[in-house]
Amino acid sequence: MDMPESQNMPNMSNNVTRNMNMMSFYWGKDAIVLFAGWPDQSAGMYFLAILFVFILAMTTEVLANQPLIKPRTSPLVGGMVQASVHLVRVGFTYLLMLAVMSFNGGIFIAAVLGHAFGFFIAKSRTLAVTDTEKDKDSSVTNHV
Template identity: 30%
Template sequence: MDMPMSFYWSNQAIILFDGWSVQDATGMAFSVIGIICAGALFEGVKRLVGWVGKGKGMLVNRDTGDTSDPEERTPLLKSPPDVALTRKRKHMSHNAVLCRSRLRYHLAQSLLHVLQVVLAYCLMLVVMTYNGWLAIAVFLGAGLGYFVFFADMEIKA
């Protein structure tokens, strides 16, 4: 099969792999709907990656980032060594939990990023079929997804 080098308008196409072969208008219509959904899903995953990143950034140390012990700053009110050691252990265990939470967020964000990249390349390959209907479906899906998933963005004039 010759690869077209300009957009064509046909109801026949092979999309991404041999098993997804469209031969009639009904098959093309269902494929267009599926590709619109995939384009919208891409925008949703993109938004989700950013949302997970914000969640990771909101993990803050309970003592507002100040890692020093308040009793170390006021030597007159110093606790016995065993109380100070217990507080340091609590602080260290809290930091370990904070680190594990950040790692989970980062892992989730990384996996979502991989999904985003896979979707992006698949959509690019759909456009590279040069079928006009399929290309329009990718563009409509991306626009629809942006409209739905980025609707709460503030517009500043």
């Protein structure tokens, strides 16, 4: 027995029903990101959601591409630190995935730009550390 569409989902808003029926990107502040009622069709809260997704993506990339263990660290301590960072990074990654599944174009762009900016920060810091180490090695070699 087929029921009319309005009786299948009586408690859902039009936005959620639209997103369930049509899985394609849409633009605008009427998104549901991670939690029901957030950002609640407010431009300020939508901007906050975009900023949150950007920072979350940036943090994920920094955690994924930054060496956190110093040389001569105990293997047990090093493993625990790496496992803890991995736990946080995977949790952030799943939150990002769920946010992008809101199919809001602004949220998607914020996630992609956050990943790119985080990668840039992590790699530029790594290059700066590498250059500093090369300068130290060359100064020691020149004085010997």
